Amino acid sequence: MALSRFRRVTVAVAALSLAALAAGQAAAAPAPAPAPAPAPQSAGRVATIEDQVARDLARSLADPAWRSRVQSAAGSAGTALAPLAAASGTPAAHTLAETAAAADQKIATAKGLDAGLGPLLRVQLADPSMRAALDAGVTPLVATAVADDRARTVRAYDTAGHVHTLDATRVPGQPVYLVDIDTAKAMAAGSEVLSREFAAQGLAGTQAAGGWWATKIDSIEVSDDQEPWFKGAAEMFGLVTGFGQDGKVRVDSVAMPYLRYDGTVYNPNQILVNWSNYKYNLADVVLMEDDGDTNYLALAQAVAAVLLTIADQGAYIPLVNAVLAALPTSWWTDDPDYVESWYTLARTSSGRLNGATGNGWMTVAPYWVEQF
Template identity: 35%
Template sequence: MHRLAFAAFISAAAVAGPATAATLDVSDPVAYEAAHRTLVSAFQAEMQSKRNGPSLARQLARHERELPLRELCEGCEGVARSAGVGEAFEPSVWLFQPEESVGGKGRAAPLVAFPPAGNDSQWKTVDAIDASGRWVTLDAHNPPKVPVIVVRINGELSFERQVDLANAALRQAGLQAKAPEAAATRGSGRWTTRLESVRLNDDEEPWISGAAEVYAVTAGVLPGNQPQVQIVDMPYLDHDGTTYYPRQVVLDWANYSYGAANILFYEHDDNTNYQQLVQVLIQAVGQGVSLAGYPVATAIAEIAARIVAAMPAHWFSNDDDYVDALYTVEKTRGETRSGASGNITVSYIPYELPVN
């Protein structure tokens, strides 16, 4: 799988508004690790004082998804604020269960760990803390044989917040215009492209990373070939080798001037700073040579090419994974197809969104 990431262009203040010096930058490996160690220690200490580790593990096993850390650890919210975890983050926890323990009684106190900093292909070990407060070392690529509660500052729940913030920043930068509200009558509608099924062949995620957080960057044009870019979360797409049937609207053609667009798929990682994600999109398609005068098809292809080309891997210690790309998705055409890299297979249809 290719590993590409996002570069910085405009200041973080321009993207997300005023920030304080204490705001955590998860792309800084030292700050990332320090904040996680602090939260993991606080969570383990509270869990030990209440002796509720096994019951928390069973609760997480029932939900099978990340839960907000603040709901499971009363003292962790204040600790998180002290560590610089601001409004863009929702620290979360999930349970790794070894296969041999699934369905068991789960009465042993679980370890508590966090995903390491750095590129996940270079991870060797995972630091975890046991019930006595002692730090132990786990293998990053061979799953442990004991349950592990994983704490994530910048996990799935954080990314849900960040998608909204990122799209707001794109609108502020003039790269995401909303279609004007038109008079509509009952029974009429607007045309969209709806994703019926999707299957990811390989997400290359180590056990400590848990479920994938896949998102799409959609790119088309407005009049004068002005770029129209949006980030679309796909929170259901958790695991490779599984077909999902989301019936998710991924393109609203009222927001585009022409009936073709491209969809680029990426996989969010914990060390990604969403501000930098937005910055590279602004750099790639909002600056430089104008696309005015290009043939429309060329302009649409050029926007996607600029996004991909602007993602040097060295900007992140743990790069967002490039998953795949669908080029030239057409407004009036539905089909089942593989992405350009053969790593994702999707089925989509034209869908008229009715007006109530």
């Protein structure tokens, strides 16, 4: 997401707000300031791994039988690379299957996930308009789905392993396969990591029994500039923050795998907030995006390090700025991990709610969840 126009202001406001919040609490419950959140190393590691696999895949496509198999399987939705290669039976694909499986494990580790999660890398045709040239027998190039929306060029490989520099602002005439991550699968596993780590840090509280009031998302949209051809679909998740029934800060992660494309209105009817888990009638929401390089464990630890220093003062305190201040610096440079935020969402909130940066909106409604 091209959100750089919001980030400088948002980071400055977040830092100032967190400083003021800390100053206001100093007399009641002094706490040492948390060390600056370390920048996760996943972005560079994941990009390097993907690039190596892209080059290996390009070389393997010199085998006509294997190239035909990929052509049949790799549509715009993508297909898991390691299983596809393992099932091919050709020598070139066999070697690639081993390389891709090892890469899957390394990427899972870099993202703070279980190394045994399974296939993560997938291959897809970069743009549907390339299908005609592919069907006509034009040999494709292979590139990676670059996370940086502002990239001017994209590096791709041919069957000899040679590098080609493609214009990122227009769709190439030659077919291009993209190697990227199955972010839907990674996000589902990442959501479990967030929940587990927040619970371990004491930020999850206890689950309420009986029926409860919720806030339900009826519709939601994220706006943005043009999305480049080399970008895969996004996968988003929300962090809902407030004070739990025990008076401690609480964070709940909410997976939103349906929220994939900018400029598209989705109608998920999804539960966003379970109000029985919160002490006050207000909560905040931060919308995040996994473009493939998000380290979920590092994210949870960074957020927890800051939120654990905030004490309940007997009144609701907005926590969005604290969450934003906890994000490592690298997430405000090239990576579009922060998308939007909503302050002081109330249990009675209904109708359209515009995000704080103007990059998204959602319509919500109170909803009673009956327990049988």
